[in-house]
Amino acid sequence: MATFTTPCVVLVGVVGGRAVYLELDSGKRVEEFVGVDVDSAAPAVVxxxxxxxxxxxxYSATIVKGVALLKPAYVLDAEGLRPLVxxxxTVRSVxxxxxxxxxxxxNKPVFLQRSSPTVAVGFSRAGALLHINAVPSNVEIAEKALAVARILQRGGELHMNCTCRLGLMPVEIFVRRDGRYIVAKFYLNASSPRSGKAFFIAGEGGNVLERREVGLAEAEVAAYEFLSKLKA
Incomplete structure (x- = not known):
C-alpha cells in the first residue's frame, strides 16, 4: 500500500508486475509488487x-476522484463493472x-483490465492521507459479487462498499428490511484462498441468525436462501 498526503494528484500504472505510483507535485514515486502484468502504461509527465x-x-476531507488516461479501466460498484471515464x-488542467x-x-475498486488475471486498485482516506492499494485479482470475483448483489437487492435498499485499504480488499454487500439484514462478503485479492469463497451473514437487531461460507460457484444459490430470511 502507498500513502500520500492530501491534497494530491497521483498517476497509477503497472510495469513489470509492479504497481507504480507517481505523485505529481512532489515527484514521490512508490512501487508495489502485484505479480501480474496487464496492458497498462507507466506513470509519467510528457x-x-x-x-x-x-x-x-x-482533496477536502473525503473526496477521492479519478480518471483513466491511456488505457481503459473499470469501476466496481452497485451499478456494475463499468468503464471509468x-x-x-494536462498539467495545466490539474x-x-x-x-x-x-x-x-x-472505496470503489478499479480493475485495470476486464479479463483475468487483472489488477484491482483501491483508494481510501484516513485523515489527511490518501491510501492506494493494488492487488492481483480476477474479474470472475467481481462478476459473482454483482450477481449476488442483484439477487439481494430484491430484499430492500442495497449498499456495496470496498474496504480498499485492507490487503484482502473485501467487498461487502449489505441489504436491510425492517429489523433484519444480510451481509455478503467477497475478497478481491486473488493471492488469498479467501478469494475463492463467499461469506454470508443474516442478522436481526444485534443478533446473528446464521453465518455461512460457500464456494463462489454456490454464491448465488446461497444468496437466494439468505434472501428468504428477510422475507420470513
Whole structure:
C-alpha cells in the first residue's frame, strides 16, 4: 500500500508486475509488487500531458476522484463493472483543479483490465492521507459479487462498499428490511484462498441468525436462501 498526503494528484500504472505510483507535485514515486502484468502504461509527465493508466486526486476531507488516461479501466460498484471515464489530462488542467468530470472513487475498486488475471486498485482516506492499494485479482470475483448483489437487492435498499485499504480488499454487500439484514462478503485479492469463497451473514437487531461460507460457484444459490430470511 502507498500513502500520500492530501491534497494530491497521483498517476497509477503497472510495469513489470509492479504497481507504480507517481505523485505529481512532489515527484514521490512508490512501487508495489502485484505479480501480474496487464496492458497498462507507466506513470509519467510528457510535455503538458499526464501519462499512465489512471490519475487520481484527493482533496477536502473525503473526496477521492479519478480518471483513466491511456488505457481503459473499470469501476466496481452497485451499478456494475463499468468503464471509468477516460480522457486526456494536462498539467495545466490539474493546476487549475479542473476535476469536475473525474469520477468519485473512494472505496470503489478499479480493475485495470476486464479479463483475468487483472489488477484491482483501491483508494481510501484516513485523515489527511490518501491510501492506494493494488492487488492481483480476477474479474470472475467481481462478476459473482454483482450477481449476488442483484439477487439481494430484491430484499430492500442495497449498499456495496470496498474496504480498499485492507490487503484482502473485501467487498461487502449489505441489504436491510425492517429489523433484519444480510451481509455478503467477497475478497478481491486473488493471492488469498479467501478469494475463492463467499461469506454470508443474516442478522436481526444485534443478533446473528446464521453465518455461512460457500464456494463462489454456490454464491448465488446461497444468496437466494439468505434472501428468504428477510422475507420470513
Amino acid at each position: 510535455g503538458d500531458f499526464l501519462e499512465g493508466h489512471l490519475a487520481v486526486t484527493s 477516460k480522457k486526456a489530462v 493546476k487549475a483543479k479542473e476535476f469536475g468530470s473525474w469520477e468519485p472513487l473512494w
